[in-house]
Amino acid sequence: MAAFAQITLGETIKEDSYIAPMIDARRMEVYTAFFDHQNIRKSKIEPHIFTEDSFKEISQPIVLCGDGCEKAKDLFASRENIEMKKTIVLYWPKAGNVEKSAKNVAARYGDIEIKPIDEVNTEDLQSHDNYILGCSTVGAATWxxxxxxxxxxxxxxxxxxxxxxxxxxxxxxxxxxxxxxDHFVDGLSIIYEQIKKQSKNIVGKWSVKGYDHVQSEAQEGDYFVGLALDEDQQEELSDERIEKWIKQIKAEF
Ligand SMILES: Cc1cc2nc3c(=O)[nH]c(=O)nc-3n(C[C@H](O)[C@H](O)[C@H](O)COP(=O)(O)O)c2cc1C
Known part of the structure; x- marks a missing residue:
């Protein structure tokens, strides 16, 4: 849990803030603890069932992260000192399989923004902590x-x-x-290589098991550098893949 808090601490966290990594447990429970800006744990790691009064005794800013946030977001929406990590789905091209998949990802993730990249502005990029980027492969030669x-x-x-x-x-x-x-989801690797130059926090590697390709620029060992979707040949597997991948990235964000 401290490692989890450390990732969030890499971002701009004010000195008086607490970080609360939220790890989704069974039923309504979430495991959490508070860490200060130096990653020193300030409370016991224990399961919580959130109520409207949860954490009311804490007046300083609290930044929530992790997959347990889902259970907290409605209850804490009106609390001015509680901030949750924000996620946006950004994709290109429009009107085809990528857009369909981006909408599917956003709907299953729950209550997040989604935009094609030609509509993205500086404010969108600044105000979100997590980006989910979606692309296709239509030949890299003209890149x-x-x-x-x-x-x-x-x-x-x-x-x-x-x-x-x-x-x-x-x-x-x-x-x-x-x-x-021989070029399955190569486009994913183009995006990956560009993003890698700018961020060290790329998550969401996906196993190559279950695909029948020969070669892919987007493959590193037994994993693709992101989720590979094939709406042309394996459309029936997309929902399940997206659902599983979202669980994975929520825990990695
Ligand atoms: C001209 C063209 C080239 C393509 N090249 C590749 C390719 O190299 N590798 C691959 O995995 N898919 C390739 N595809 C398949 C597309 O990536 C796939 O159909 C994708 O779902 C298209 O997304 P869209 O409908 O959002 O454009 C190609 C499709 C077209 C039309």
Whole structure:
């Protein structure tokens, strides 16, 4: 739990704030404890069942993180000193499988913002702690070309200007493992390589088990660098994959 708090401490946390990593337990329970800005634990690690009065005795700012936040978010929405990590789904291209999958990810994640990257502004990038980035693969050859109308390069520049080194980032990519078995979800690796230059907190690696591709630039060992989705050949597996991946990244964010 201290390691969890340490990740959040890497971000801009005020000196008088407490960090409360929330680890989802069974039923209504959440395991949590408070850590100060030097990562010194200030309370016992114990299970809580939240009520409207939970943590009312603490007046300083509290930053909540972890998958247990879901159980707390409605109860604490009106508490001015309690802040929750914010997540946004950003994707490109629009109107196809990537958009469909991005909407699916956002709906299953629950109550988060979603935008195509050509509509993203500085405020969106600054005000969110976690980004979920979705892309497709349609051939990387034109990536750096001046004919490339793809908004990803502009997005990476915007990220550079904002400074995303402390943001947590998870990636998902669409591809077709039967028609492009040697380049399955290669686009995911392009996004990964660009983001890796700017943030060290990339989460959401996904096992290659269950896919029938030959080669992928997005594969490192037995894992893809993010969630691989194939709406062309394995559409029936997408919901289950997304559901499982969201559980994973919520714990990693
Ligand atoms: C011209 C073209 C090239 C493609 N190249 C690849 C590829 O290299 N690797 C891959 O896994 N999928 C490839 N695909 C499949 C797409 O990535 C896949 O169909 C994806 O779901 C498309 O997402 P979209 O509907 O949002 O555009 C290609 C599709 C097209 C139309």
């Amino acid at each position: 750096d070309s001046s004919e490339n109308k793809d908004p990803w390069p502009a997005f990476f520049k915007a990220c550079e200007q904002v400074g995303i080194s402390e943001k947590n980032i998870a990636l998902f990519g669409l591809g077709d493992q039967v028609r492009w078995p």
